[in-house]
Amino acid sequence: MAATSAAAEPASPAAASESLRKHMRQWFKGLHGQAADGVPFAIAGPNNPHEILRAFDIPFMVDVWYSGLIAARQEAAHFEDVLEAHGFHRQLDTYGAHPLAVLLENQPMESRPWGGFPKPSLVIANRTWPRSRESEILARLSGADYWGLDLPAVMNPQPDWWTMGKGRGEDFEGTDRVDAIEKQLWELVGRCEKLTGRQLDPDRLSEILARVDAQMACLDEVRELIRTAPKLPVRLREVMGLTLGLQWLRGTDFALELTSRFRDEVAAKVCDEQWICPTERQRLMYVGRGLWQQLDFFASFEDSHGAVFVRSNYLSWAVDGYTRFASNPMRSLAIRYATFSQLLHLPPWAGEWSCWDARKHRVDRAVQIGEGFGERLISRALEREGIPVLRLEVDPLDARSWNPQEVARVVGRFLESST
């Protein structure tokens, strides 16, 4: 996702979100024109080194971002039907598969969500969990070059990764693993060089990484404000939407500027004691994937129960998961992606980190929606920490599984319970 122009709107969290949406629409519209001019287009998984694509000025779309967009339009069920009609059964993990569904449905471009996307020249994805076989299929169907990242396993997993991840990533991840990933990243560079006819500019890559680090530092300040302010200054839906939306633009001036304005606005709210819920009594944590189909859920219990959602993975992951410092940019990227998604979801990393962050956010209770790999152990860790967890069996992306009255009743009862 290439973006270079700065945002012009004043940034309250809501205005920043709107500014981001506008920017993305404009950027997305421009993709077809770029493709017509012969600019290669790429589709990337969420946990991949986008910075390399950006360093080559290859416009790219993140598959889960497009899936989220479709879910927000309440169209996820339709595209899951499309996948099923093409032989992909309904139990499959379709979190990042909606671009494939749109391609398979083959509607006229103007009828596709947000006007559709150009034919990709390159598809990059993970081949280790969360494995993205659908990306391989998408590449095959569209005739794109496919690059899959193989992640070496961690032999001696240490739970307290966030304490040493940033500065001592090489020690934490292990040199042989980092070497194996760096080698693959250089291979991706080779593919990009072939695609664009240009060589990698190491200074440009360094600048991009510096902007990423600065963006995450701003988000660190936002997290600290949320953790330490007497009450919640910004709704989780804004935090999630902005953090993730800007994540796909990381490394651009636009993303850095909007993030810093977002931070300033949150700081101003704390300074002015403008709280989301002045009667705040309970602080909640959300466990699960982005609830993009029902973002209003996070504000549903403010008036009735004085309950605010203060924490999901997205903001804290931006801070603890992305920032890595090493001897050179490629090494930093290799360290970042060595155990990337695993840290967020799997034992022993995710449970300990969630507990630590929940304590810092003064979380009273947690709501878990759906259940992905590792999430049972996250919930158990929270419960051991004395934080009750409510589990709701709902697909975060499929609106058909969401019954608002039932959800309100169950969550309300949970919030009223004494445990």
Add this chain to the structure above:
Amino acid sequence: MTVLSAVAAVDELLAAYDAIAAAQYRKVAVGQPLVGIVGGAVPREIVHGFGASPVHIAGLEDTRTLIAEFMEEFAPWHWQGIGEGMLQGSYSDFAALVLDRSHQHFYYYLKEMQRLGAGRGFPRVLLLDWIQASDKDHSAYNEAQAIAFASSLERATGQTYAPERTAMAAREYNGLRDTLRDFQSFRTKSALSGSVAYRLMAVSQVMQAARYRELLTAVMRGSEGAGGDVPRVLLVSSQSMMSLRLHQAVEAAGCVVVAEDDWWGTRCAHDDAPVSGSISRLCAFYASLGIGEFAAPMTKRCEWYRNPANFHDVDFAVLHHSDNDEHAGWDYPLILEELARIGIPGLCIGGNCDAIAGSEQVRDAVAKHAGRAF
């Protein structure tokens, strides 16, 4: 000298299968450390190189109670079974449990259970992280892994590595594979049901090789009768077939399973392994087999389906997915395409065969398809 009858041989092999189900693996280890193997990409020849006895672990434990505290219900069925066994102390006398790379996340779960002090008598849990990717050069990493793996096994077994022991085991297993390949051809024409044939093959992963060959040869030599005029099925599933329920559901539809894409079944009758005694060469060989949904790239997995020689007399394929399959089914349309190229039609079906309703769902779908096809 008494000639072993086919009936007696089948009985002994099926009894050995039941022993797998009961996790009575100890019988195979005669005064040697016992090393459990999880997954099809760990060369058991290497375990012999350390003077230890390898046995493949199926995870057939009946109960799933303790594991529910740690693992989601949608986790692979055999993970839950092995995890339960670990928590109950069933593997406490193993020197080590070795997982292949496709079980990377299971490894993290087991390490976490160990870290939290759950269960009793956890053996050493090792991961052989040999990256299986035919389109990339991971040789430097893989070589380092082979060295680290050898060093871990040395610590676990208390014995140093002897390449000649591995070479000898490779030769012995190649002989066994030869017998298995014969048996795979034999089963397509025999009167054996698929669920029996599968069990007979599965036992090759846990039984002493010479005795196994003797028994299987007796089965082939002495079995009478040819298979009836029933549809012959190739079975593919997102989950381990070791519970036999999928075979039973398909065969309840009046078909016979003559091949499986499963390393306890047909896929164990693969080509011969190298006999050099080199750990790396063996690891590379096993990884190159491309068995299962973790084979990379996707086209690597499909290679097996391109070879008509693998599917003598197969009438159609059943591609089954469990209710918790998030990944394997992505490959199914391409597998169907490959099979169609060699003239084998396929049927994709879901259903949890662990439940009666799911088994009936599978049975009815297969029966309907078979009725249409024949």
